[in-house]
Every structure is written in structure tokens, then in C-alpha cells.
């Protein structure tokens with residue numbers, strides 16, 4: 143079957159879905175870091191992120207967080223509702239790491255006095271600059287009411303996921319969320335979109351502080367594939383076939 147490719151990003155391809163208002167997200171093994179300057183492949187990542195994100199989106203839906211997720215279709219694809227992506231990356235931080243340490247001269251691993259929500263503009267050419275509410279409302283990327291919803295949902299996601307990961311011995315250090323507008327008749331709702339995976343979260347082992355996320359790729363720490371597998375294993379979603387379909391199918395068009 144030939145499907146129309148809507149968009150190709152760094153880690154995913156979006157295809158037109160089987161019914162109007164749906165989209166298929168195909169998860170690739172490609173990884174990028176430092177605004178595309180570093181490129182690589184993490185074998186099996188797409189398969190694992192598809193499962194991990196499915197699992198987390200379903201758990202979040204159970205507590206009443208509305209998401210774009212419909213169902214997983216196969217090893218590398220999931221069906222989602224078509225939304226209008228709000229061009230903002232919402233980062234929630236619990237512990238100082240990454241960019242935050244650079245920006246504020248904090249030591250990595252310092253617990254923050256409370257969870258901090260930050261906004262970045264989704265714009266590769268500009269290197270995703272950090273922005274604040276003023277920029278978002280002045281340029282019309284989102285209305286004040288939308289931002290209130292986004293902030294509330296982000297903090298709820300943080301509380302829930304922090305507990306969920308703690309239950310499997312992982313600290314949720316920080317993560318990035320994206321939201322979309324879902325139109326139904328004349329009504330608009332803001333829903334959680336994109337993915338939640340070790341590509342978009344920092345996860346540290348509670349006992350050893352070992353990093354089990356994309357920082358292993360960013361910083362050449364080795365055992366990158368193993369880290370993604372370990373997160374999937376702890377969440378109980380590691381495919382039984384073992385270390386997954388290795389090379390994976392080529393993206394079909």
C-alpha cells in the first residue's frame with residue numbers, strides 16, 4: 143500500500159493515516175544531538191520508543207490526560223490523532239542537567255527547589271531558543287488560556303511519570319513534551335502529542351545514578367542500545383523476541 147508521507151523528522155516519519163484525522167507515526171533508529179550536528183543510529187531504538195511511548199501515553203490517558211495516541215499498529219508504527227502541533231517544546235526539570243547546568247552554572251544532579259517548566263521555540267534554524275510566556279502570547283504561538291492548560295498538564299504529567307519511573311528504580315530528571323490542538327466540530331482541545339521516550343527524557347538509575355537515556359549517545363558513554371532496552375524492560379514492554387528486530391524494516395512508502 144502506498145501512503146502519503148506527511149513529514150519526516152529526526153527520529154520519526156509521519157504518514158497519512160487510514161482514516162481522515164489520523165496519522166501514522168513511524169519510529170526510526172536515527173538519533174541526532176546538538177541541533178543536528180551529531181548524527182547516528184541506535185539499533186532497535188524505534189521499536190523500543192514505539193513501545194515505551196505507547197505505554198506512557200496509555201498510562202497518562204488512564205489518569206485523564208488527553209493525548210493524541212490511538213493504538214500501536216506494529217513494531218515501529220502507531221496510529222495517532224491528527225493535531226495541529228503547537229510550535230513549542232515544553233521542558234520540565236526536577237534535577238539540574240544538560241542545558242540547564244550550562245545556562246545557570248549548576249552542578250549536574252542538583253535537585254531543584256521545585257519543578258521548573260521552561261519553553262523553547264521549535265525552530266532548528268534558530269537552535270530552539272528559550273522563550274517565555276510573553277513571547278508565546280505576543281507572537282500568537284499559543285493563547286494565555288492554552289498556556290495555562292499546557293502548564294497544568296505538564297506538571298500533572300511530571301508528578302505522575304516521576305512516580306511511575308520511581309516505581310521501577312528510575313529518577314525522572316527532566317523531559318520534553320509537545321502539545322497539539324485537536325479540533326472536533328467547532329471545539330478545540332489541547333492534547334499531549336509527539337512521544338515520551340528515553341529520547342525526550344533524562345532517566346537515572348536510583349541506586350547507581352547511571353544514565354539510561356539519550357545522554358549515552360550525546361556524550362558517547364557507550365551501551366546506548368542497552369540503556370533503551372533496560373528502560374523498556376523495567377516498564378515491562380521489552381518485546382519478547384529479545385533485542386528486537388535489530389535492523390528493522392526500511393520505511394515503506
Ligand code: UDP
Nearest residue numbers: 233239240241242316317318341342343344
Ligand atoms: N529535549 C528533547 N528535545 C530537544 C531538547 C531537549 O527531547 O530538542 C529533552 C532532553 O532529552 C532532556 C530535556 O528535554 O530530557 C531537557 O533538555 P535540555 O534543555 O537540558 O537540553 P540538552 O542538554 O539535552 O541539549
